[in-house]
């Protein structure tokens with residue numbers, strides 16, 4: 001099969017022929033139709049310090065995908081050949097304390113598809129049946145199915161705290177921040193503001209119906225509050241940039257008792273006014289991956305019941321390319337001027 005292969009501990013990928021993955025007794029083999037390109041894949045491509053410390057090369061990367069089941073192992077109970085599926089990329093151990101308590105997203109032995117085991121930038125990928133999410137009905141197109149993983153990050157983060165009637169600040173209008181606007185709206189938020197420093201991404205946010213898209217290279221969040229007619233501060237913060245100045249400014253703009261869910265992965269330490277966190281009784285919650293599988297249930301339920309949400313989530317995909325043009329796709333994703341980049345593997 002054709003696969004985007006990282007042959008060793010160095011920069012780059014090669015589109016080469018690789019053996020098809022083998023299907024173990026509890027595994028499902030999926031013919032990949034579409035894949036999303038994620039920041040993690042850019043790290044793996046450029047082989048930066050994070051990649052060198054976390055990746056087992058050789059490796060086939062890729063963890064955001066949609067495809068069709070073509071083979072099942074002998075112990076597979078529920079998934080069937082022909083099912084259209086996406087996959088949860090965190091493969092958990094099943095035996096640590098959290099796994100046994102049903103908190104699988106908190107497994108201490110998580111292995112990530114496309115990071116520690118071969119992933120989906122290929123014609124076929126194999127994952128355990130327990131990681132397969134079967135799409136019912138036809139509300140999920142192959143394109144939308146390719147971004148279930150990051151959509152799940154948006155849903156997990158945005159639904160961490162009740163949003164009905166709350167004023168929400170999202171920092172970072174990358175693909176995940178953009179999707180969080182649509183989820184917060186669906187969940188009943190009052191005012192939603194988003195920040196970024198990229199004009200085209202802020203424009204995508206406006207098209208999804210954010211109340212205010214703030215360019216923080218030109219305007220402070222405090223002014224944004226005034227513009228929205230707010231007087232006391234945001235109730236909920238969703239940190240989705242990882243930028244070291246975003247969280248401190250968010251903390252400065254929260255109401256007392258405000259709650260912050262943090263998804264963005266900072267690449268350096270962040271200077272926090274902890275006195276304010278304490279005296280304003282703020283809650284900070286880290287978010288990793290998706291809840292298994294309540295987040296997946298919520299994603300499918302929301303998409304199938306809300307056509308506007310579906311349209312807004314689909315609008316986050318701004319570029320589609322055949323997988324053979326992966327280099328251009330990666331360059332577009334790295335430039336960060338649009339939304340999600342999706343590769344089509346059906347014509348490779």
Ligand SMILES: NC(=O)c1ccc[n+]([C@@H]2O[C@H](COP(=O)([O-])OP(=O)(O)OC[C@H]3O[C@@H](n4cnc5c(N)ncnc54)[C@H](O)[C@@H]3O)[C@@H](O)[C@H]2O)c1
Nearest residue numbers: 172174175176195196240241242243263264265287288289
């Ligand atoms: N915790 C997890 O499980 C998990 C999973 C996936 C992604 N992530 C992280 O979530 C974040 C969002 O993911 P994404 O794919 O949308 O990433 P992304 O890098 O495309 O988006 C981040 C956005 O933040 C913007 N930004 C830069 N400086 C800013 C500032 N000062 N204020 C506000 N925004 C600013 C960037 O212009 C960019 O548009 C990233 O940090 C990513 O690493 C975490």
Ligand SMILES: [Zn+2]
Nearest residue numbers: 038040064149
């Ligand atoms: Zn991803």
Ligand SMILES: [Zn+2]
Nearest residue numbers: 093096099107
């Ligand atoms: Zn575990």
